[in-house]
Amino acid sequence: MTETESEVMLAQESQRHTYLQALGVQSWLPRGALPYAAPSAPWVEAFTWPPTERFEQWGDAFDDTPAEAAATEQQAAPVTPAVNAPRGVSRALESLQGIFAPEGTSSQKVPALAQTPPVSSETTSPVSALDMSYQPERVAPLQNPLAERYPEPQFSLVLIKLGELLIVDSLPPQGRQSFSPAHIRFVSALARSLGVQGYEINPILHHWPAFVGSALNQGPDEALRSVRRQLGNLLKSQEIKRVLLLGEASAQWILEQPEPLDSLRGLRFSLRAGVAAVSSHSVTALLRIPELKAELWADLQPLLAART
The missing domain is CATH 3.40.470.10 (Uracil-DNA glycosylase-like domain)
Structure with missing residues (x-):
């Protein structure tokens, strides 16, 4: 794996951790060799979290170009997703810096990241409007005539x-x-x-x-x-x-x-x-x-x- 490919993998992994952290999910990645396990890719040893400034230069590497975005919108079915994912690492970090800023620290004090022109769309809500109020679907109670007779069935x-x-x-x-x-x-x-x-x-x-x-x-x-x-x-x-x-x-x-x-x-x-x-x-x-x-x-x- 070349140095450029390794840096791309690091940026992709950082983006994935950003999404998971926004959803309240803590993920783990092995940093050392595990007994009888396959060897890890070289980029794993260099991965750090939270991300450092070395990812800023790769922040826009995953942004869709206007031509690619237009082609995607034409091919995709007209379905509005429940949560609109941010485009690229830079905008994901920008939208979340107010959430993960240390207590008592204004979000304006966080170093500004590379600005990317917003994509105008009537059906796409702002990145900051992430819906974090997910509730698991409740199972409807049954009309179960056996429940009273067998509270602990065997x-x-x-x-x-x-x-x-x-x-x-x-x-x-x-x-x-x-x-x-x-x-x-x-x-x-x-x-x-x-x-x-x-x-x-x-x-x-x-x-x-x-x-x-x-x-x-x-x-x-x-x-x-x-x-x-x-x-x-x-x-x-x-x-x-x-x-x-x-x-x-x-x-x-x-x-x-x-x-x-x-x-x-x-x-x-x-x-x-x-x-x-x-x-x-x-x-x-x-x-x-x-x-x-x-x-x-x-x-x-x-x-x-x-x-x-």
Whole structure:
């Protein structure tokens, strides 16, 4: 890298730090060699912050010429940016010197930088009118009937897509039990009883809470949003026509109903147009209590009717 290229890189880095400082962001750049890291460019060792007067001569190196500015305005879409970025290092520093001047120091006492004629534009506001009042977008509260019953929800769902059939099973949340080979064999036999076969079973596990940590919002609204996202991604396939919900957690969080499983079993619900859903006992319960299979078969009748 030549000396001129190094100075250009220093000026560009200074401009980037100016923008970041204006936004209240403090950035860091390694000044020494790090173990097992790739070597830094030669200009890194010479970089200093805050900028010194050696950048003034390069202040206008990044200013757009009038011809370039006109060409850019003709090619760009007519969109007015929320924050108008300053043109060049010199004008960026000039607009910010009043902000970063030491306390009790008038901005007029700061050495004047190279003056650049302002660019007149009806849609471009002055550089000094930087909008520093950004507020993060608030997430709208949900109409969540499960929030009162489950203020700290814990559940584990298993989603299995088999052609036009989607099976969502509930696992015991304690210890995050895995979907065992016995579970897979039972689901395969259950799918055949519904007239679906020839598909490979690839279970998708959906645990909640997703992470461990009190600093993260993992309440009922976030839990419902996560289930909606997972279900929405699967229902993007227009192939799915029937949904079987096994276990209380599956029925409640997919149907968004706070009632216990016994109140939801065997009823036909519509997740969306052309997609029927029924609920019954979980695979874990069916494996432990074989007598429940008779109730499962009775609960499946609305899905069998939906197939014809």
